[in-house]
Amino acid sequence: xxxxxxxxxxxxxxxxxxxxxxxxxxxxxxxxxxxxxxxxxxxxxxxxxxxxxxxxxxxxxxxxxxxxxxxxxxxxxxxxxxxxxxxxxxxxxxxxxxxxxxxxxxxxxxxxxxxxxxxxxxxxxxxxxxxxxxxxxxxxxxxxxxxxxxxxxxxxxxxxxxxxxxxxxxxxxxxxxxxxxxxxxxxxxxxxxxxxxxxxxxxxxxxxxxxxxxxxxxxxxxxxxxxxxxxxxxxxxxxxxxxxxxxxxxxxxxxxxxxx
Amino acid sequence: xxxxxxxxxxxxxxxxxxxxxxxxxxxxxxxxxxxxxxxxxxxxxxxxxxxxxxxxxxxxxxxxxxxxxxxxxxxxxxxxxxxxxxxxxxxxxxxxxxxxxxxxxxxxxxxxxxxxxxxxxxxxxxxxxxxxxxxxxxxxxxxxxxxxxxxxxxxxxxxxxxxxxxxxxxxxxxxxxxxxxxxxxxxxxxxxxxxxxxxxxxxxxxxxxxxxxxxxxxxxxxxxxxxxxxxxxxxxxxxxxxxxxxxxxxxxxxxxxxxxxxxxxxxxxxxxxxxxxxxxxxxxxxxxxxxxxxxxxxxxxxx
Numbered sequence: 062x063x064x065x066x067x068x069x070x071x072x073x074x075x076x077x078x079x080x081x082x083x084x085x086x087x088x089x090x091x092x093x094x095x096x097x098x099x100x101x102x103x104x105x106x107x108x109x110x111x112x113x114x115x116x117x118x119x120x121x122x123x124x125x126x127x128x129x130x131x132x133x134x135x136x137x138x139x140x141x142x143x144x145x146x147x148x149x150x151x152x153x154x155x156x157x158x159x160x161x162x163x164x165x166x167x168x169x170x171x172x173x174x175x176x177x178x179x180x181x182x183x184x185x186x187x188x189x190x191x192x193x194x195x196x197x198x199x200x201x202x203x204x205x206x207x208x209x210x211x212x213x214x215x216x217x218x219x220x221x222x223x224x225x226x227x228x229x230x231x232x233x234x235x236x237x238x239x240x241x242x243x244x245x246x247x248x249x250x251x252x253x254x255x256x257x258x259x260x261x262x263x264x265x266x267x268x269x270x271x272x273x274x275x276x277x278x279x280x281x282x283x284x285x286x287x288x289x290x291x292x293x294x295x296x297x298x299x300x301x302x303x304x305x306x307x308x309x310x311x312x313x314x315x316x317x318x319x320x321x
Numbered sequence: 322x323x324x325x326x327x328x329x330x331x332x333x334x335x336x337x338x339x340x341x342x343x344x345x346x347x348x349x350x351x352x353x354x355x356x357x358x359x360x361x362x363x364x365x366x367x368x369x370x371x372x373x374x375x376x377x378x379x380x381x382x383x384x385x386x387x388x389x390x391x392x393x394x395x396x397x398x399x400x401x402x403x404x405x406x407x408x409x410x411x412x413x414x415x416x417x418x419x420x421x422x423x424x425x426x427x428x429x430x431x432x433x434x435x436x437x438x439x440x441x442x443x444x445x446x447x448x449x450x451x452x453x454x455x456x457x458x459x460x461x462x463x464x465x466x467x468x469x470x471x472x473x474x475x476x477x478x479x480x481x482x483x484x485x486x487x488x489x490x491x492x493x494x495x496x497x498x499x500x501x502x503x504x505x506x507x508x509x510x511x512x513x514x515x516x517x518x519x520x521x522x523x524x525x526x527x528x529x530x531x532x533x534x535x536x537x538x539x540x541x542x543x544x545x546x547x548x549x550x551x552x553x554x555x556x557x558x559x560x561x562x563x564x565x566x567x568x569x570x571x572x573x574x575x576x577x578x579x580x581x582x583x584x585x586x587x588x589x590x591x592x593x594x595x596x597x598x599x600x601x602x603x604x605x606x607x608x609x610x611x612x613x614x615x616x617x618x619x620x621x622x623x624x
Contacts (some may be wrong), residue, residue: 064355066592097442110383110589113474135383152592279381281527284589286347286353289396290366291381304375304395309350 064286065090066152072125074143079208080132082141083117084149089124091153097183098158098313100251101128102285104150105136111152112136112221113282113308115179115254117210126151129178129209130146155285156312159183159252159275166191167247169272170198170218171235171263177210179277180254185217190295195247197221201236201259205229236262243270252313253277257321264316274316280307295320324606325599325614327361327581329558330481330506332442334361334416334581337614338571338599340584341562342367342420343392343446347406348413354372354592359599362416364509364583365402367447369421370428372398374392382527383519387564388586390470391517394422394450399432403439411440418483422447423475427508429460429470438479442482446470448619449487449512461487461512464490471503471604483560486510486551488540494554500556509560510551511544517538537586538564545577552578552619566594566602575617 063189068089095116118127133140143149155292161168161183168187177200184196196218202208205228214220221238222230231238232293235255242248243266253263254277266275281289287309296305296318296319305311325336340351342364349358357363375395382389397405402419410417412545419441423429435445448461448470467484474482484500486493488511497508513534518527526532544563551557561579565571566587574582587594606614 065352066594105589107386108383108590109386109388109586110381258396281381282390283381284344284350286350286592288350289344289381289390289589290346290375290392291378291390293375293378293380293395305380 064152064155065067066093066150068150071143071145071147073145073148073160076141077129079206081129082132083127083129084140084143085125085127086149086151087125088151090125091151092119092121092124094304095126095154096158097186098179099154099156100179101126101151101153102155102311103140104152105139106273108136108139110136110283113155113285115277116154116182117178118182118185123126131175141286144245145295152285157310159223161187161250161252162273165250167241167249168194168196169239169248169251170196171239171251171253171255172198173201173235173259174203174207176253176255180252181210181213183252184214185297188217189298197242197248197321199223199235201225201235202229205259234262236266239263239266243272248272251275260316261321264319264321267316275313276316276319277312277313278307278319279312282308284308324611325603327368329560329581330443330483331482332416336358336361336602337418337575337581338602339418339560339581339583340595341362341583342447344585344588347402348410351592355596358414359596360440361581362418364408364420364445365406366396366420367394367420367422367450368395368396368399368402368432369423370399372396372401372429373429375377377520377529379527379529380533381534381616383536384518384535385514385539387535387539388445388514388589389533389535391533393530400436403435407439414443418443418445419484420445420447422450429588429618430473432534433474433477436478441480443483444478444510445483446474446475446511447485447512449485449489455549458487458489459494462490464495467496468499470501471500471505473503476507481506483507483509485512487512488514488543488547493552493611497551497555501557507558507560508551508555509562511540511563513542513545514543524542536564538566541570542595545573548574548579549577550620560570565598566591568598568605571598572605572617575614576619576621578619580615580618580619
């Protein structure tokens with residue numbers, strides 16, 4: 062059985078920043094199978110659609126999954142009201158996750174807003190897999206009030222924070238600091254998650270420097286397991302365009318295959 | 322489980338619960354949760370003569386107690402269905418219902434003909450897809466056209482033919498009578514109800530197709546009403562669907578006139594919904610002292 066759907070215990074669910082929540086769930090059966098870049102479909106009360114939430118961190122020995130989410134609509138609003146010790150129904154782990162080439166020695170992680178959580182677990186895993194590796198993070202947020210996970214990132218890698226309005230860190234987009242990191246050398250893979258315009262810009266930077274770039278895509282989703290064909294994004298393979306399923310072909314795609 | 326077995330147009334289903342077309346792919350994904358042999362049947366993803374890319378995303382939106390979708394019949398085409406899926410499906414020990422769609426009457430017959438010599442047990446004809454520009458629902462909203470499609474498919478296959486009806490009509494019994502007169506073996510209803518949602522920040526429809534088909538709990542009472550209307554106007558067996566997520570709703574649909582039910586949108590929140598419905602029906606039938614679940618079909622006592 063590839064997918065687990067069950068009730069699990071909430072170890073904590075707390076607000077870490079205005080409208081951003083951090084939830085830790087005791088779900089050994091999912092944690093055991095999960096890998097960075099995958100996601101969980103969360104049942105939100107009576108809502109007909111589960112909400113896809115990216116996995117931030119996996120603790121296989123403790124059997125827990127950490128997710129960091131933003132309250133954006135009725136589903137995530139409902140999630141924000143869940144109490145420590147309560148129950149949450151999860152379906153997962155879903156999606157392909159990051160598949161970083163084993164020979165990679167230097168990775169740049171580029172996150173935008175609520176796209177930053179899944180890259181944290183990916184960065185930690187990347188570094189844990191090989192001690193000769195280095196990792197650098199460029200994280201972009203709207204403003205100082207929207208900065209999340211900065212300390213978590215600083216604990217594991219060199220981190221640059223940017224804000225759109227200059228209220229914290231560097232003023233501007235993530236692409237300039239990314240270019241600077243690349244210029245210093247040593248980066249052979251880029252992973253990115255965030256708003257589509259940011260992903261597109263990062264993909265262009267990666268392509269310009271000949272660096273393999275993986276992007277984690279987002280789309281309104283139905284079943285989450287590849288059956289309903291709701292959550293597609295346009296991709297290209299051997300010159301032919303098609304709609305690929307974000308839930309099972311993705312959410313992580315080689316950026317060179319995405320039709321922006 | 323024989324208490325739950327039903328016969329639709331000569332095909333024996335071990336129970337009256339079928340997974341609905343479009344929500345279940347070709348069954349492989351959900352076979353990761355449980356053996357498909359538990360199901361009465363599977364109605365496969367709508368299949369056309371040639372592969373179709375489908376509509377631009379976003380293709381799905383939530384509504385009060387329901388969803389809107391505008392997938393646009395993305396599918397690999399009938400040849401790929403036959404070469405890549407049917408062999409595996411035939412080993413799953415459940416009734417296989419191919420769901421076919423087209424943009425011309427000839428398309429429908431071509432697909433039905435190709436499936437005639439395969440292992441599919443029944444053919445469900447989608448004359449009610451609201452999400453494609455050419456054909457689809459247009460075939461299911463005019464009795465004469467619905468009759469023409471039925472006649473063409475009927476001539477192209479010896480398999481039992483189920484005509485899937487659209488609720489987006491003034492009088493669904495007109496269409497039901499038209500397909501009955503041209504040799505349909507059964508009808509299934511309802512397909513989705515055309516709807517729209519708008520993002521108030523962007524002032525754009527949430528779906529890139531602007532409109533989509535509504536399914537889920539919100540449509541259930543409409544489906545029950547239409548199944549009952551059709552039950553009272555034709556002799557064919559009816560497969561009832563539209564928002565069923567519990568065994569109680571399945572019982573209600575059977576009472577309205579259905580011989581079997583399909584479950585679709587409910588799977589998005591609970592992958593095990595069809596199994597829970599089957600188990601619930603079994604317990605209910607036993608408690609109610611039914612010899613067979615079909616005793617419920619049409620047993621509603623109208624005022």
